Amino acid sequence: xxxxxxxxxxxxxxxxxxxxxxxxxxxxxxxxxxxxxxxxxxxxxxxxxxxxxxxxxxxxxxxxxxxxxxxxxxxxxxxxxxxxxxxxxxxxxxxxxxxxxxxxxxxxxxxxxxxxxxxxxxxxxxxxxxxxxxxxxxxxxxxxxxxxxxxxxxxxxxxxxxxxxxxxxxxxxxxxxxxxxxxxxxxxxxxxxxxxxxxxxxxxxxxxxxxxxxxxxxxxxxxxxxxxxxxxxxxxxxxxxxxxxxxxxxxxxxxxxxxxxxxxxxxxxxxxxxxxxxxxxxxxxxxxxxxxxxxxxxxxxxxxxxxxxxxxxxxxxxxxxxxxxxxxxxxxxxxxx
Numbered sequence: 001x002x003x004x005x006x007x008x009x010x011x012x013x014x015x016x017x018x019x020x021x022x023x024x025x026x027x028x029x030x031x032x033x034x035x036x037x038x039x040x041x042x043x044x045x046x047x048x049x050x051x052x053x054x055x056x057x058x059x060x061x062x063x064x065x066x067x068x069x070x071x072x073x074x075x076x077x078x079x080x081x082x083x084x085x086x087x088x089x090x091x092x093x094x095x096x097x098x099x100x101x102x103x104x105x106x107x108x109x110x111x112x113x114x115x116x117x118x119x120x121x122x123x124x125x126x127x128x129x130x131x132x133x134x135x136x137x138x139x140x141x142x143x144x145x146x147x148x149x150x151x152x153x154x155x156x157x158x159x160x161x162x163x164x165x166x167x168x169x170x171x172x173x174x175x176x177x178x179x180x181x182x183x184x185x186x187x188x189x190x191x192x193x194x195x196x197x198x199x200x201x202x203x204x205x206x207x208x209x210x211x212x213x214x215x216x217x218x219x220x221x222x223x224x225x226x227x228x229x230x231x232x233x234x235x236x237x238x239x240x241x242x243x244x245x246x247x248x249x250x251x252x253x254x255x256x257x258x259x260x261x262x263x264x265x266x267x268x269x270x271x272x273x274x275x276x277x278x279x280x281x282x283x284x285x286x287x288x289x290x291x292x293x294x295x296x297x298x299x300x301x302x303x304x305x306x307x308x309x310x311x312x313x314x315x316x317x318x319x320x321x322x323x324x325x326x327x328x329x330x331x332x333x334x335x336x337x
Contacts, residue, residue, distance in 0.1 A: 026045055074135040188273055198227065
């Protein structure tokens with residue numbers, strides 16, 4: 001197996017950050033985790049440590065940054081832990097990077113992955129999600145006033161998969177084998193009731209909920225924040241955490257759901273449409289990464305990352321039977337607990 005070369009921050013990016021945040025010459029920058037939209041750089045300077053996020057794609061709008069700052073203040077007041085967002089010397093929370101892209105700065109927190117198999121994890125996650133949903137303001141619009149993003153309740157048109165499946169890439173052959181089952185999987189996807197929407201994180205998978213130095217859960221990467229129905233975010237989180245293999249861990253899902261209800265979470269999984277966010281976002285993400293992997297103009301680092309994500313997502317695409325089993329298990333539990 002070929003080892004992946006650890007990325008290095010471009011000198012001009014480091015120089016831009018030094019100027020914007022007032023750092024001295026003693027800056028040491030090393031690679032941290034990366035996601036679909038950005039790379040985290042660990043910065044050490046003057047005895048302090050920071051997380052510098054380099055954003056690859058379209059930058060968050062000023063309205064989205066303001067919405068994030070407002071919601072994270074609410075969440076912190078409800079007991080949710082997260083790294084604090086830090087402004088530059090001009091008071092900006094978002095600034096352009098040289099050569100394209102954007103930069104944001106956060107405090108550095110030493111984090112480690114949370115073990116889904118730990119007996120305490122489902123209860124801790126359920127309580128965390130309940131706290132987020134209890135403090136979330138109602139909203140039927142994205143930050144800035146746009147309609148809710150169709151990424152979370154619309155699936156790609158059938159014809160969108162044809163160019164991807166025609167590729168001779170190994171992962172494309174595996175994808176082609178899943179296409180026949182996509183209509184059944186997508187059948188339950190439907191728009192959410194605007195009256196049921198609140199501000200949600202919308203990306204609470206295991207890479208974005210980590211354990212801090214004392215073991216408490218810490219939420220990172222709020223870039224996808226926006227309107228969602230609490231039950232739909234809850235259903236997505238159940239599968240993000242407890243369905244990584246041949247089928248769902250129904251016992252862990254039940255414990256997480258029960259903890260969520262006990263802690264006053266408002267969402268209840270009552271029908272197939274509650275899995276809309278789970279199914280739509282996974283299919284949309286898979287198609288997007290396939291496009292990056294096949295784009296000859298994409299940077300090699302982005303194509304390589306996309307291919308790894310495609311492999312993972314093909315494994316994680318839920319089976320309609322798993323959705324039915326989970327619905328059967330959880331329907332009505334909010335009244336029993």
